Amino acid sequence: MSTASVPLPNWINYGLIPLLNLTLAFLISGLVVWFIGENPLDALWLMLDGALGRGEGVGFTLYYATNFIFTGLSVAVAIHAGLFNIGSEGQAYLGGLGAALVALALDHYVPWYVTMPFAVLGAAAFGAAWALLPAWLQAKRGSHIVITTIMFNYIAAAFMVYLLVNVLIVPGKMAPETRTFLEGGQLPKLDWLMAMFGMKLGPAPFNVSFLIALLMCFLVWVLIWRTKLGYEMRTLGISPSAAAYAGIPYARIVIITMLISGGLAGMMALNPVLGASARLQVEFVGGAGFVGIAVSLMGRNHPVGIILAAILFGILYQGGADLSFEMPTITREMILVIQGLVILFAGALEYMFRPAIVVAYQKFASA
Amino acid sequence: MEFVDIFISILGSTIRLSIPLIFTALAGLFSERAGVFDIGLEGKMLAAAFASACAAYITGSAWLGLLSGIGVSVAFALVHGFASITNRGNQIISGVAINFIVAGLTIVLGQAWFGQGGRTPQLPNTARFSPITLPGVDALRDVPVLGPLYANVISGNNILTYFAFAAVPISWWILYRTRFGLRMRAVGENPGAVDTAGISVTWLRYRAVICAGILCGLSGTYLAIAQSAAFIKDMSAGKGYIALAALIFAKWKPVPVMFACLLFGFLDAFANFMQGKSVPLIGEVPVQIFQALPYILTCVLLAGFIGVARPPKAGGVPYVKER
Numbered sequence: 001m002s003t004a005s006v007p008l009p010n011w012i013n014y015g016l017i018p019l020l021n022l023t024l025a026f027l028i029s030g031l032v033v034w035f036i037g038e039n040p041l042d043a044l045w046l047m048l049d050g051a052l053g054r055g056e057g058v059g060f061t062l063y064y065a066t067n068f069i070f071t072g073l074s075v076a077v078a079i080h081a082g083l084f085n086i087g088s089e090g091q092a093y094l095g096g097l098g099a100a101l102v103a104l105a106l107d108h109y110v111p112w113y114v115t116m117p118f119a120v121l122g123a124a125a126f127g128a129a130w131a132l133l134p135a136w137l138q139a140k141r142g143s144h145i146v147i148t149t150i151m152f153n154y155i156a157a158a159f160m161v162y163l164l165v166n167v168l169i170v171p172g173k174m175a176p177e178t179r180t181f182l183e184g185g186q187l188p189k190l191d192w193l194m195a196m197f198g199m200k201l202g203p204a205p206f207n208v209s210f211l212i213a214l215l216m217c218f219l220v221w222v223l224i225w226r227t228k229l230g231y232e233m234r235t236l237g238i239s240p241s242a243a244a245y246a247g248i249p250y251a252r253i254v255i256i257t258m259l260i261s262g263g264l265a266g267m268m269a270l271n272p273v274l275g276a277s278a279r280l281q282v283e284f285v286g287g288a289g290f291v292g293i294a295v296s297l298m299g300r301n302h303p304v305g306i307i308l309a310a311i312l313f314g315i316l317y318q319g320g321a322d323l324s325f326e327m328p329t330i331t332r333e334m335i336l337v338i339q340g341l342v343i344l345f346a347g348a349l350e351y352m353f354r355p356a357i358v359v360a361y362q363k364f365a366s367a
Numbered sequence: 368m369e370f371v372d373i374f375i376s377i378l379g380s381t382i383r384l385s386i387p388l389i390f391t392a393l394a395g396l397f398s399e400r401a402g403v404f405d406i407g408l409e410g411k412m413l414a415a416a417f418a419s420a421c422a423a424y425i426t427g428s429a430w431l432g433l434l435s436g437i438g439v440s441v442a443f444a445l446v447h448g449f450a451s452i453t454n455r456g457n458q459i460i461s462g463v464a465i466n467f468i469v470a471g472l473t474i475v476l477g478q479a480w481f482g483q484g485g486r487t488p489q490l491p492n493t494a495r496f497s498p499i500t501l502p503g504v505d506a507l508r509d510v511p512v513l514g515p516l517y518a519n520v521i522s523g524n525n526i527l528t529y530f531a532f533a534a535v536p537i538s539w540w541i542l543y544r545t546r547f548g549l550r551m552r553a554v555g556e557n558p559g560a561v562d563t564a565g566i567s568v569t570w571l572r573y574r575a576v577i578c579a580g581i582l583c584g585l586s587g588t589y590l591a592i593a594q595s596a597a598f599i600k601d602m603s604a605g606k607g608y609i610a611l612a613a614l615i616f617a618k619w620k621p622v623p624v625m626f627a628c629l630l631f632g633f634l635d636a637f638a639n640f641m642q643g644k645s646v647p648l649i650g651e652v653p654v655q656i657f658q659a660l661p662y663i664l665t666c667v668l669l670a671g672f673i674g675v676a677r678p679p680k681a682g683g684v685p686y687v688k689e690r
Contacts, residue, residue: 032472032475036475036476036479036480037479084457084459084460086406086459086463133666137666137669137670141669141670141671143666143669143670143671144669144678144683146404146406146459147611147612147615147665147669148666148669150406150608150611151608151612151662151663151665151666152662152666154605154608154658154659154662155659155662155663155666158655158656158658158659159655159659161655162653162655162656165653166653290463290467293460293463297460329478329479330475330479331474331475331478331485333470333471333474333475333485333600334471334475335471336467336468336470336471336472336474337467337468337471337472337475338471339467339471340464340465340466340467340468340469340470340471341464341468343460343463343464343467344446344450344460344461344464344465344468347456347457347460347461347463347464348450348451348454348456348457348458348460348461348464349449349450349454349456349461350454350456351454351455351456352454
């Protein structure tokens, strides 16, 4: 008999199974570290110390986490409607253009709190616009959203390099980037928030975007579980045929969902572009769009889970940077391995342990 | 005469740039025609490139390099199979995971073993697949057009290049003229029917992903020890995705796959040629246009403006036997 249809209590589905999968992912990561001749426990300790030991480390951890909350939400919103948006990377890249154009236009004239709402809108609008065509192709032409969003990631990369090298570059400079925004185009750091916990932020770029990210988590929760649109999205995600029978318009929901998803991805750009470097640079997204996939999978597509998973990945990114400094044999790219293993075990091999757990649970429950 | 020389040189580099695409797109063809989506082509290719460079460096033999490239690529293909066939996991997520694991692991291991920032040591020519000069090059050298064409485009390639062009008709033959091919195509369209006929869907799909692994192994090996003389980090540089685009552009058929790959290879070669040159009336054409063109063309195709690209019906859907 198949074990797939046996219901399990929530603490197993949402607690034990993800925990087992994550543990396995980290155990294998540890094996890789051990294989290249370093002590995995020492590495883990160095990593945690680097990410959480000092105020500056915490600041960097939360800075990275902010990126991942945005992209994680972007992926999650799409998944709820049964769409796999693999294009958050490109949408965030274009979002950077939207945010930067607003900052370049306004930073001479107004303080940051006036620029911010426009920058949020600009980033979201450009991100959403980049998701529109793949959404339309999926909704009206039936081409697979995964394929088109991958294509659009590469088109975005080529387009942005072109813009930065030929159009937005500061005349006479070599680096393909815009001019540095004045203070009116920068998001202030959250040193006061860190000071409340008795920590010094130092040079870490932890900024107001974090609060915007938390607000978006709340709004996404409201959208998915407390609105009609969210209900329709989830219906479509669980059963497209049921959605069709209920009269939920497929094309409309697909396009709206992808616009929201692209908008959230676009907003990610606020953090690095307006918050950290105060200019638009080539490849500033740096893979955060793909980390969003791991974050969303790990967080079970729920905003609270996404915040926790984003912080975990923030720890990995910041701690990983510190670790590669302390243990030169372990390069930064170890993060990619861990990330991949998390995606593999928490995503693709999600149900690997389920049959065994069902058997154990049934024995336990009948005893 | 100069025009002919330029044309031949672009044609030569078109061939060289198309080879990894052809292998990889054919790999995707096998996997996807059997109903297993494969986003992990890029990762398998990169893994094979790293493995072949390491093995060729240690053993000094290009053939052993090829063997380990194929071996490692098949191992990752089996991971993909285990996740998406046995565990019925999401095939796209599994592919994404493999791409990340490989992107990280090749650099981590490369740095730990060789300490050259993720590179492997430079290989001597004896440990590589070197260009082969076909007979008759000297005899034809003085013939205008045909001579240089023969010398620079048809001859002077390494053995893997000829493998790639042989792989196209072989794939066609397997797919359309063997029992395995018929069943494989059937399993990608309607696995239930194949199962009812008493044929194992699981075993068929596993064989298909193994074929994909072998072909990705060839393409990775080509990158590392035929086209270059070492593994360089991220050396696949999105070629796996271009191959995927070519596969869709070719509507999942082997011979069109070759032409799509040649077209995308030509765009790449032409972009290299155009770099820094200006065109009369238009001025300098940005290279980014050529880089984006394969993806744009594929999207236009997907939009249904150049015929209809119909993917295998059961693609991406795990097969559940019991009801």
